[in-house]
Amino acid sequence: MERAKESAVWRYFTLATPTCSTAVCNVCKGNVSRGGGKTATFNTTNLIKHLQKHHAKEHAEFLQLNKTKGKGDNTAIAQQLTLADALQRREKFPTESLKALGITQKVLEFIVLDAQPMSVVEDEGFRRLLEYLEPRYSLPSRKYFSETALPELYKKVCEHISKEIKDVKSMSFTTDIWSSAVCPMSLLSLTVHWLDMSCKPHGAMLQAKNFHGSHTGDTISAAIKEMLDQWHIPLNKVHVILRDNASNMKKAMDNMGVRSLGCFAHTLQLVVNEGLLSQRSVSDAIAIGRQIVGHFKHSPLAYSRLQDIQLQMQMQPKRLQQDVKTRWNSTYLMIQSLLEQKRVLGAYIADNDLPSTLTANQWALLEKTSIVLAPFEELTRKVSSATASTADVIPAVTVLKRILAKEGDADTGIKTMKKTLLEAVNSRFDSVEDEPLYALATLLDRDIKTDTLQVHNLQRVQKMH
Incomplete structure (x- = not known):
């Protein structure tokens, strides 16, 4: 009215x-x-x-x-x-209408790009959202997405990648084997990397397949060869394959007759492990720190009391970082988190019990250990980035050697660890400058501006040939 x-x-x-x-x-x-x-x-x-x-x-x-x-x-x-x-x-879009097909495509992209489970299309909240945004759209079933839409998209992506790499003369690859934490299975992955005509880098995951049986060099090489054949990539186009340092992976590459390089980050892991375990006092302090973190991780009541103390000290509530022995940088992060919460932990043990406590000397050791390991952690993050390349290896090793060889008054208590770390770096990276792939990559890297280093690498390359 x-x-x-x-x-x-x-x-x-x-x-x-x-x-x-x-x-x-x-x-x-x-x-x-x-x-x-x-x-x-x-x-x-x-x-x-x-x-x-x-x-x-x-x-x-x-x-x-x-x-x-x-x-x-x-x-x-x-x-x-x-x-x-x-x-x-009030009328629904026809299933084959452009509008309906367009929305379905965006839902599929949402699932794929954000690693969403297929079951999201059955979730009430998601269905309500789509109903509110476009009442005329009918969301297809989970079966349609898993058995029709996803295979069609996979086929299109494969065709696109095949077209992109068809005329590429030389390609590099990365491969790895890892086990699932939720089911008894192993996966073997293969990723391709190449440069276009303007020298712009590209990369794509070609396959991650269920890897049955024993992980011998023969079975690994056969599986990788099969994946290359499926993508119609001959071995003469394989420039280099980046792998871990396990003997079975190295043997697999040798069996295929292709050049390969060990993972730099994995080698750093081995170097740090040797250094950390070389000095008993340091490894003992780390073990006690691990017990303290584990105490709060497994006791909600203990963590609640710790959080109350953090608030009383006007600090942002923060959990202690639990380390994983197979990843050395997680141990570094655990040490960092303990040092950040040193005052809070001191206040906690005044009224509460801990399975073990750190002495003043052990706290000092952890502080010095953190300083020594900081460059390793920074390099690990750098070489693990999407833009990392083999050109980063020689400069990184050079920097590490200089840092570890430098002595100072602050080294009291950790001289053995620094010495062992330096020996491990020299041992595990002894031939890095003699490897043509590393030397050439460093020589051609646009980011390397030091003329002396360029000349040094050029001389090495000339000697190799």
Whole structure:
């Protein structure tokens, strides 16, 4: 009713009551029906027609007023169009319509790009969201996405990658084997890397397949060869394969007759492990720190008390970092977290028990250990980035050697660890500068600006050839 009264036509008509079925014309004082059989269906169509038929001057004024207000020249027709549009919105899109196919494609991309489970299309909250955004869209079933949409997308992506690498003369690869933490299976992966005509780097995961049986060099080489054959990549296009340092992986590459390099980050892991375990006092301090972190990890009550102390000291509540023995940088992060919470832990043990505590000397050892390991952690992050390349290896090893060889007063208590770390670096990276792949990559790297290093590498390359 209020909405109808907004029309400019009511400048020429008057209602005796809001629910009256007729309106009185202000010009001729005649009664004009408002149409419809009840209040909800009243409209202004008859009123407009009355002005048009009997009062031309007033009708012209009405049209001008409506036009000025931006409501068109016929409110009744506009209302009818709005009603038709509303009815149309209640109808679902045909399954094969461009709009429906487009939304389905975006839902599939959401699942793939964000690693969402297929079951998300059955989740009530997700379905409500789509219903609110577009009521006319019918979300396909989980079976459709898993058995039809995803295989079709996979096929398109494979065709695109095949087209991209078809004319590439030389490609590099990375491969690895890892075991699932949730089911008894192993996966073998193969990723390709190449440069386009403008020397822009590209990369794509070609396959991650279930790897059955014993992980011998023969079975690994056979599996990788099979994956290369599926992508129609001959061995003469394989520039180098980056692998871990396990003997079975090295043997697999030798069996295939391709050049390979061990993982730099994995070698750093071995170097740090030797250094950390070389000095009993340091390894003991780390073991006690691991017990302290484990205490809070397995006791919600203990962590709650620790959090209360953090708040009392006006510190942001933060959990202690648990380390994983197979990843040395997690041990570094654990040491860092313990050092950050040193005052909090001191306040905690005043009223609570811990399985073990660190002495003042052990705290000092952890601080010095953290300083020594900081460059290793930084290099690990750098070589683990998506933009890392073999050109980073020689400069990284050079920097590590210089840092570890430098002695200072702050080395008291960790000299053995630094010495062993330096020996491990020299031992495990002894031939890195004699490896043509590393030397050439460093020589050609645009980011290497030091002329001396360029000349040094060039001389080594000349000697190799």
